Amino acid sequence: MSIHTETSPTETAPDVSNEFVRAEHLVKDFGQHRAVNDVSLSVAKGEVIALIGPSGAGKSTLLRCLNLLETPSSGSLQIAGERIVFEGDNLKRPQVLRLRRHTGMVFQSFNLFPHLTAAKNVALAQMRVLGRSKKEAMDRALTQLDRVGLASKADAYPSQCSGGQQQRIGIARALAMDPDLMLFDEPTSGLDPEVGAEILAVMRALAGEGTTMIIATHEMEFARHVSHRVVVMVEGAIIEEGAPEQVMSAPTHERTQKFLSAVLGR
Amino acid sequence: MEEALGLIAAATGITLLLTVVSGAIGLVLAAPLVLLSQSRQPVLRLAYTTFVHIVRGVPALVWLFIIFFGMAELNVVIPAMPAAIVALGVIATASMAEIYRGGLNAIHFGQYEAGWALSLSRFSVTKDIVFPQLLRAVSPTVATYFVGLLKDSALASIIGVGEITYVTGQQVELHGNGLTLYAFAGVLYLVMSIPLGVLSRSVHSRITRRYAVV
Numbered sequence: 001m002s003i004h005t006e007t008s009p010t011e012t013a014p015d016v017s018n019e020f021v022r023a024e025h026l027v028k029d030f031g032q033h034r035a036v037n038d039v040s041l042s043v044a045k046g047e048v049i050a051l052i053g054p055s056g057a058g059k060s061t062l063l064r065c066l067n068l069l070e071t072p073s074s075g076s077l078q079i080a081g082e083r084i085v086f087e088g089d090n091l092k093r094p095q096v097l098r099l100r101r102h103t104g105m106v107f108q109s110f111n112l113f114p115h116l117t118a119a120k121n122v123a124l125a126q127m128r129v130l131g132r133s134k135k136e137a138m139d140r141a142l143t144q145l146d147r148v149g150l151a152s153k154a155d156a157y158p159s160q161c162s163g164g165q166q167q168r169i170g171i172a173r174a175l176a177m178d179p180d181l182m183l184f185d186e187p188t189s190g191l192d193p194e195v196g197a198e199i200l201a202v203m204r205a206l207a208g209e210g211t212t213m214i215i216a217t218h219e220m221e222f223a224r225h226v227s228h229r230v231v232v233m234v235e236g237a238i239i240e241e242g243a244p245e246q247v248m249s250a251p252t253h254e255r256t257q258k259f260l261s262a263v264l265g266r
Numbered sequence: 267m268e269e270a271l272g273l274i275a276a277a278t279g280i281t282l283l284l285t286v287v288s289g290a291i292g293l294v295l296a297a298p299l300v301l302l303s304q305s306r307q308p309v310l311r312l313a314y315t316t317f318v319h320i321v322r323g324v325p326a327l328v329w330l331f332i333i334f335f336g337m338a339e340l341n342v343v344i345p346a347m348p349a350a351i352v353a354l355g356v357i358a359t360a361s362m363a364e365i366y367r368g369g370l371n372a373i374h375f376g377q378y379e380a381g382w383a384l385s386l387s388r389f390s391v392t393k394d395i396v397f398p399q400l401l402r403a404v405s406p407t408v409a410t411y412f413v414g415l416l417k418d419s420a421l422a423s424i425i426g427v428g429e430i431t432y433v434t435g436q437q438v439e440l441h442g443n444g445l446t447l448y449a450f451a452g453v454l455y456l457v458m459s460i461p462l463g464v465l466s467r468s469v470h471s472r473i474t475r476r477y478a479v480v
Contacts, residue, residue, distance in 0.1 A: 109376055111374070113380070129384065
């Protein structure tokens with residue numbers, strides 16, 4: 001079972017010249033409130049980025065801008081060669097769908113479809129979006145469920161699964177679409193620490209397999225050991241980024257120091 | 267007496283017809299109506315709220331009188347059965363729309379977002395994610411509404427629709443035996459409503475078992 005893979009991704013650092021995601025000067029305003037403030041971020045293929053920062057810092061909103069669940073107010077975004085410049089209401093639906101196709105998202109609250117079994121949760125979009133046959137979609141669903149250690153739950157409904165199992169089904173559902181970029185929005189925040197560890201093990205394995213990931217998280221140990229780069233957001237802006245050891249052990253920004261000492265209790 | 271019972275039983279068809287047709291009108295027309303309540307345009311939402319409040323705020327009996335007697339005054343003569351179907355159908359439309367709206371509100375916004383994040387089209391999100399959950403959420407309430415509608419159909423007797431209550435009244439006028447004949451009418455309503463109630467409860471328990479924790 002792949003969740004037991006113990007490769008540390010930091011040993012196989014991605015080629016950072018291989019830029020894959022490029023966000024430039026992204027801004028997202030909600031009325032008077034600026035949730036994302038001039039964020040520029042490049043991600044290389046295979047890179048694992050931990051997005052940390054206090055609650056309300058705009059981590060979620062940034063992730064949601066990256067798959068266009070939120071339309072950025074201005075700035076530009078390029079994923080796998082598809083580029084969109086945001087100016088007013090210029091966004092066309094086909095552009096949104098093309099860019100979104102490259103991403104997969106895992107939600108804090110799982111958001112599984114309660115009326116579908118685990119396997120059908122994973123199969124639905126494969127059939128509707130990728131045009132896979134029902135048989136192929138279900139086969140692949142089983143493969144993905146097996147990958148997160150839940151092949152035995154294929155016929156279970158979400159309500160019959162624990163929180164940790166539901167989140168793993170959520171991961172399998174996103175993976176089944178063969179995304180180039182996985183976005184995790186605090187995937188363990190709604191779970192007991194012990195259960196959260198199951199999820200982190202799955203994510204660690206994905207990182208080891210070279211999956212490009214951006215993870216908004218409060219799991220500092222995970223950020224330190226699994227990510228290639230830690231990005232610190234405060235009040236909508238990126239205030240610091242760098243190698244995990246550097247950011248976590250010797251943060252340069254005062255606000256980062258304050259945040260880390262609060263979460264690490266030191 | 268036997269003849270009276272036979273005539274009353276024969277009126278069951280009219281009661282069912284009135285209930286089923288006006289209920290079906292409500293089931294169907296409530297779908298486009300409830301979309302107004304979900305609109306981004308405040309004017310459309312206001313139109314929805316206004317319509318629903320006016321229709322549901324006036325007693326069904328008063329609507330029957332307005333459509334049957336009121337329209338006749340304007341030289342628009344609508345026969346009793348169509349008038350009853352229109353009145354009960356319009357009220358059912360407003361009520362069903364409110365039931366649908368409650369069901370839609372019960373669907374967590376994360377369900378839509380999960381669909382969109384998977385690149386599903388709006389159509390697919392509606393058809394594959396929202397609609398099945400809505401159907402399961404509203405079916406017990408819709409069944410309960412149908413039981414209520416079945417009983418409300420008796421109101422149509424007042425404008426002379428030959429359904430169970432009307433025919434029973436006629437027979438009592440002719441033969442007396444009010445207690446027996448009205449009790450018989452009551453039993454007929456029960457015979458029709460009990461299966462609906464049982465069906466609704468079994469659907470409901472199946473749903474709650476499946477969606478115990480959502």
